[in-house]
Amino acid sequence: MNDIEHFESSPFNIKISFHKVLENLEEIAASDIDYRSDYAKALLRHTEPFPELREGITDPKELDKHKVLIQNLLADLFPTALTKNEIKAATIPFYNITFNYTERLRSIMDNAGTDFDMSIRDFNDHEFYIMGCCLILNSYYGYHFDFNRPLFYDIPDAEGIMKHYRILYNADFVEILPTEKSVKITKEDVKLLMDNFSNLELWKEKFPEKSWTLKGFGIVSFFDATIESAISNLKSNLLKADDLDKDNMKGNQQDIFRSIYKIPDLKIGFTEANIEDNIFKVAPFDGIESYILKDGTEINCSAVFCGNSLKKIIEDHSYFVISDVENYICNNNGDIGFAEHLLSQGIKSCILAPLIKNDTLMGIIELVSSRPGELNSINANKLAYILPFLTDKIDSYYSELQNQVDAIIQKEYTAIHHSVYWKFREEALRHINNGNDKNSTYKEIVFKEIYPLYGQIDVKGSSTARNESTEQDLVKQIERLLSLFRYIFKIEKLPLMEQHIYELENMEDKIKDGLQADSEAIIQNYIKLEVHPLLEHFDSVKPEIHQHIDNYFKTLDGKVKMVYDSRKNFDEALSIINKHLAEVLDKKQIEAQKFYPHYYERFKTDGVEHNLYIGASIAPKQPYNPLYLENLRLWQLQAMCEMENEYYKLNPILPYQLDVTSLILVFSSPISIRFRMDEKRFDVDGTYNARYEVVKKRIDKSNIKGTNERITEKGKITIVYSQKQEEIEYRRYIKFLQHRNLVDTAIEQFEVEDLQGVTGLKALRISLIYSLEKTSETTYSYDDLLKELADVEINK
Incomplete structure (x- = not known):
C-alpha cells in the first residue's frame, strides 16, 4: 500500500470506503434465496464491528488491519481463479493508493524492487488537480468533460527491462460529495473554466483544496502494452530529437528496443551503405557503433558477407539473422568470417535489417545480444512495426546532412561537376564533424596526376x-x-x-x-x-x-x-549557336562519363569551349588505365565532328550569318588542378602546369609558322600537339573517322608560330564531311577503333 499524499494538493478529502459493496451485500442478504444470502449475512456480521469500512478510512495504514476482511468483501470483484492471470488492484483513481493486489500484480511489484516508485507516467500536479475537478463536474453536476487520455505505469521487471502497462479505471464504487468548504459552480463558472485549463489558480478558486469528499474505492486493471507503448515512445523520441546522436540513439532508443524485445543486454548499431561504391561505412551519427565494421571506417560489401547473405540484404531487402553465432561457425565451413567477426565482439545472436527508402538501401540496423537464441528469425518480425519510423528519421537526417553539405559546397566552393563532388563532400563532412568550428579552415581541393583535354568551337571573326x-x-x-x-x-x-x-x-x-x-x-x-x-x-x-x-x-x-536590328540578329545568332552546341556537348558528355568518370566543364563565350580532366585521383575507387584517356580523346574528336555538323544544319536558319572554327589542344603530360577558393573555380596548379594555360589562351589566334594564315579555318578541325607520339595517335583516330566518312581524306600538317615562352607546337588540320541527315546517336569507342583498323589492315 502506497502513501496517500503523492501529489502536492487535491480538491478531495479521501475516504476509503466499501459502503457500496456493503449495500450490495445487504440486498443479497435480504433476498434470503440461496447460499449467497448466507454468505452475505456472514460477511456483514464480520464487518459490523468495524464501522470505518462503511464510513470511510482516512489513514491508508489502517487497511492492513482489515486486509483479510477486505479480501473477502472484494472476492466477487477479484475472483481467486483469475488472480494469477489478471493484473488488478483496488485503488483510489489517480492517487498513488493501491491495495488488494492480484497474485500477478504482486509478483510484478516484487520484481520491480524496493527502490521502485509507482507513479503514473507524465502525470503532474497540475493535470491531477484539474482531472479531480472534472470528476466533480461530471459526477456531481452532470457535465461530460472528456479528460481521458491513455495513462501508463512504467514498471521494471526482474532483469531491469522496463515494461509499460496501460491503466484502466473502474469508478463504479466511488461517490463524490461536497463539504462545507465547497463552492457552488454556476454555468458561467463552467464556461470560464473550460477556456482556462492552464490557470490552476482559477480552478483552485472554484474547487478549493479538500473542499470535496471522494468516498469509496476504484478498481485499476493493468494491460501489458509494452510493445505498443515502446513503439509510441520511439516515434515520439524520433520526432522530437534534433539529431541522431549517441545519447539519443544509443540511450533512449536502446532502452525502447530492450522493452520491445525483452532482452536486457540488447544493443543496437547502424552501418551506412553506399551501394554505388559497393561499401559499408561508419554513419555520420556521433558515437553510434557499427558492429559490422567494429573499429574500421569502411569495408567492401562483398568482404563482409558471402554472396547469398549479401543478396538477402542488398537485393532482396530481407533480414539476415544468426540465432546462435557459435553454432553457425561450427556448421558453415566456408562462410564463417563474419560470424567470427561478431563472436570477437562477444555477440552470440544478431539481426541485421536493411533500411530501405525509395527502393534504395540507406544502411543496416544491427540488433545484437551476448546470449545465443535471444535474437532469432521469429522475433525478427517485430522489426516490421519499428523500421518505418527509423527509416523516416534516418532519411530525414541524411536529407538535413545533405543540405548542410550542399550549403557548405555552395558557400565555400561553388556548383561543381558530379565527378569531383565526392571530394568536396568529404571536406564538407569533415567540417561538419568538427562541429562547424569557425576557426577550422577549409582545405583546398587538389587533383594530381591528371590529363587535360581542351577543345573549342569558336565563332570565326x-x-x-x-x-x-x-x-x-x-x-x-x-x-x-x-x-x-x-x-x-x-x-x-x-x-x-x-x-x-x-x-x-x-x-x-x-x-x-x-x-x-x-x-x-x-x-x-x-x-x-x-x-x-x-x-x-x-x-x-x-x-x-x-x-x-x-x-x-x-x-x-x-x-x-x-x-538595334543587325546587332540584335547577331546576338540572337550567337546565342542560338552557343545554346545549341552546348546542349549537344552536354548530351554527349553523359555518354562519355560512362566510359570512365572525369571532370568536365564548358564555357559559352563567342562559341563553346570545354575542359576535360581524367585520371586516377578523380575516380580513386575505379582502376585507371591509359586506354581511358585514349578513349576520351577519340570521343572528343567525334564530338567536335558532331558539333560542326549540327552547326552546318543550323547555319541556314540563323538570323545573322556566322562561321565557326574548331580546335583541339593535345597535352600528354599529367598536370595538377587546384580549386581556387577566392575565384570558386579550378585552375592549373604550379608553374610548369601554367604552360598549358598559356597555350590554351593564345593558340586559337595563332598563325601557321612563317605566314599570316590562322591555324584554324572554317569547315576544318585543327589538332595542336607537340610530341610525335601524339601525332601518331591522332592520325589513327583520323584514319578511323575517314573510314566512317566523318572527315575528308586530306590531312594538312604544319608548324605553329612560336608563342610567348612556348615553341615547337605542330598541328594537323582535317576537313569535315557535312551531312544534313540526322546524326547517329552512337559514339564509337576506342575498342571500335582498334577493331576497325584491324579490319582495314586485313582487307589490304
Missing part, C-alpha cells in the same frame, strides 16, 4: 562581325535621322538644324571609313542626349511633322532607344 552589325545599325539610324532632319529643315529654317545635319553626315562618313573603339559610345550619347531631345521638342510644338518623328521612334529598340 566574332569581333569583326559584331563591329559590322554595329556599323550597319548606326549607319541605318543616321540615314533615318538625316532624312528626318532634312524634312524638318524645309519647314523650320533653323541654323541649328543645319548644324545637326552637318554633324550626322560627318559621323556617317567616319563610320563607313571604319568603326573606332569609342565611336559607338560617342554616337549613341550624341543621339540620345542632343538629337532625341530636339526631336521631342519639335514633336510637341509642330503637329505637321509629328507623324514623321513618330515613325522614326517606332523603328528604335524599346530598351536601348537605338536602331
Whole structure:
C-alpha cells in the first residue's frame, strides 16, 4: 500500500470506503434465496464491528488491519481463479493508493524492487488537480468533460527491462460529495473554466483544496502494452530529437528496443551503405557503433558477407539473422568470417535489417545480444512495426546532412561537376564533424596526376562581325535621322538644324571609313542626349511633322532607344549557336562519363569551349588505365565532328550569318588542378602546369609558322600537339573517322608560330564531311577503333 499524499494538493478529502459493496451485500442478504444470502449475512456480521469500512478510512495504514476482511468483501470483484492471470488492484483513481493486489500484480511489484516508485507516467500536479475537478463536474453536476487520455505505469521487471502497462479505471464504487468548504459552480463558472485549463489558480478558486469528499474505492486493471507503448515512445523520441546522436540513439532508443524485445543486454548499431561504391561505412551519427565494421571506417560489401547473405540484404531487402553465432561457425565451413567477426565482439545472436527508402538501401540496423537464441528469425518480425519510423528519421537526417553539405559546397566552393563532388563532400563532412568550428579552415581541393583535354568551337571573326552589325545599325539610324532632319529643315529654317545635319553626315562618313573603339559610345550619347531631345521638342510644338518623328521612334529598340536590328540578329545568332552546341556537348558528355568518370566543364563565350580532366585521383575507387584517356580523346574528336555538323544544319536558319572554327589542344603530360577558393573555380596548379594555360589562351589566334594564315579555318578541325607520339595517335583516330566518312581524306600538317615562352607546337588540320541527315546517336569507342583498323589492315 502506497502513501496517500503523492501529489502536492487535491480538491478531495479521501475516504476509503466499501459502503457500496456493503449495500450490495445487504440486498443479497435480504433476498434470503440461496447460499449467497448466507454468505452475505456472514460477511456483514464480520464487518459490523468495524464501522470505518462503511464510513470511510482516512489513514491508508489502517487497511492492513482489515486486509483479510477486505479480501473477502472484494472476492466477487477479484475472483481467486483469475488472480494469477489478471493484473488488478483496488485503488483510489489517480492517487498513488493501491491495495488488494492480484497474485500477478504482486509478483510484478516484487520484481520491480524496493527502490521502485509507482507513479503514473507524465502525470503532474497540475493535470491531477484539474482531472479531480472534472470528476466533480461530471459526477456531481452532470457535465461530460472528456479528460481521458491513455495513462501508463512504467514498471521494471526482474532483469531491469522496463515494461509499460496501460491503466484502466473502474469508478463504479466511488461517490463524490461536497463539504462545507465547497463552492457552488454556476454555468458561467463552467464556461470560464473550460477556456482556462492552464490557470490552476482559477480552478483552485472554484474547487478549493479538500473542499470535496471522494468516498469509496476504484478498481485499476493493468494491460501489458509494452510493445505498443515502446513503439509510441520511439516515434515520439524520433520526432522530437534534433539529431541522431549517441545519447539519443544509443540511450533512449536502446532502452525502447530492450522493452520491445525483452532482452536486457540488447544493443543496437547502424552501418551506412553506399551501394554505388559497393561499401559499408561508419554513419555520420556521433558515437553510434557499427558492429559490422567494429573499429574500421569502411569495408567492401562483398568482404563482409558471402554472396547469398549479401543478396538477402542488398537485393532482396530481407533480414539476415544468426540465432546462435557459435553454432553457425561450427556448421558453415566456408562462410564463417563474419560470424567470427561478431563472436570477437562477444555477440552470440544478431539481426541485421536493411533500411530501405525509395527502393534504395540507406544502411543496416544491427540488433545484437551476448546470449545465443535471444535474437532469432521469429522475433525478427517485430522489426516490421519499428523500421518505418527509423527509416523516416534516418532519411530525414541524411536529407538535413545533405543540405548542410550542399550549403557548405555552395558557400565555400561553388556548383561543381558530379565527378569531383565526392571530394568536396568529404571536406564538407569533415567540417561538419568538427562541429562547424569557425576557426577550422577549409582545405583546398587538389587533383594530381591528371590529363587535360581542351577543345573549342569558336565563332570565326566574332569581333569583326559584331563591329559590322554595329556599323550597319548606326549607319541605318543616321540615314533615318538625316532624312528626318532634312524634312524638318524645309519647314523650320533653323541654323541649328543645319548644324545637326552637318554633324550626322560627318559621323556617317567616319563610320563607313571604319568603326573606332569609342565611336559607338560617342554616337549613341550624341543621339540620345542632343538629337532625341530636339526631336521631342519639335514633336510637341509642330503637329505637321509629328507623324514623321513618330515613325522614326517606332523603328528604335524599346530598351536601348537605338536602331538595334543587325546587332540584335547577331546576338540572337550567337546565342542560338552557343545554346545549341552546348546542349549537344552536354548530351554527349553523359555518354562519355560512362566510359570512365572525369571532370568536365564548358564555357559559352563567342562559341563553346570545354575542359576535360581524367585520371586516377578523380575516380580513386575505379582502376585507371591509359586506354581511358585514349578513349576520351577519340570521343572528343567525334564530338567536335558532331558539333560542326549540327552547326552546318543550323547555319541556314540563323538570323545573322556566322562561321565557326574548331580546335583541339593535345597535352600528354599529367598536370595538377587546384580549386581556387577566392575565384570558386579550378585552375592549373604550379608553374610548369601554367604552360598549358598559356597555350590554351593564345593558340586559337595563332598563325601557321612563317605566314599570316590562322591555324584554324572554317569547315576544318585543327589538332595542336607537340610530341610525335601524339601525332601518331591522332592520325589513327583520323584514319578511323575517314573510314566512317566523318572527315575528308586530306590531312594538312604544319608548324605553329612560336608563342610567348612556348615553341615547337605542330598541328594537323582535317576537313569535315557535312551531312544534313540526322546524326547517329552512337559514339564509337576506342575498342571500335582498334577493331576497325584491324579490319582495314586485313582487307589490304
